[in-house]
Amino acid sequence: xxxxxxxxxxxxxxxxxxxxxxxxxxxxxxxxxxxxxxxxxxxxxxxxxxxxxxxxxxxxxxxxxxxxxxxxxxxxxxxxxxxxxxxxxxxxxxxxxxxxxxxxxxxxxxxxxx
Numbered sequence: 001x002x003x004x005x006x007x008x009x010x011x012x013x014x015x016x017x018x019x020x021x022x023x024x025x026x027x028x029x030x031x032x033x034x035x036x037x038x039x040x041x042x043x044x045x046x047x048x049x050x051x052x053x054x055x056x057x058x059x060x061x062x063x064x065x066x067x068x069x070x071x072x073x074x075x076x077x078x079x080x081x082x083x084x085x086x087x088x089x090x091x092x093x094x095x096x097x098x099x100x101x102x103x104x105x106x107x108x109x110x111x112x113x114x
Contacts, residue, residue, distance in 0.1 A: 036070070036078075036079050036080075036081055037049070037050070037066050037067060037070050037078055037079070037080050037081065037105070038050060038051075038080075038081045038083065039063070039080055039081070039082050039083070039096060039100070040082075040083045040084075041082070041083070041084045041085060041088045041092055041093055041096060042085055042088065043085040043086075043087035043088060045088055045089050045092045047059060047092065047096060049062060049063060049066050050066065056092070056095065059095065059096065059099055060099055063096075063099055063100060063103060064103050067080070067100070067103050067104075067105050077104060077105065077106055078104075078105045078106070079105065079106045079107075079108060080100040080105045080106070080107045080108070081108050081110065082096060082097065082100070082107055082108065082109040082110065083109075083110050083112065084109060084110070084111050084112075085111075085112060086111055086112065097109070
């Protein structure tokens with residue numbers, strides 16, 4: 001019985017200490033980025049930049065202005081968060097995607113249905 005108790009104490013005391021080959025590092029905390037731009041495409045194929053409706057004819061210039069306004073420095077890469085309804089036409093989605101990519105933005109897409 002004493003042997004079992006000694007083994008149990010030995011196991012518990014060794015288990016709490018980290019192994020000698022563990023390297024502790026500090027990971028920097030992420031800062032909130034203001035370089036994200038939300039573009040939404042509704043089920044009626046209407047495009048919204050920052051919750052403002054944008055005519056497709058003016059998409060290039062207005063998206064460029066919005067992307068430029070999110071950058072801290074001219075070389076910063078903006079991220080476009082593309083929120084698309086499942087009923088939206090692929091042509092409209094690809095036009096917005098292609099335009100954002102051509103302006104040097106990274107694009108992250110999210111699809112949601114009604």
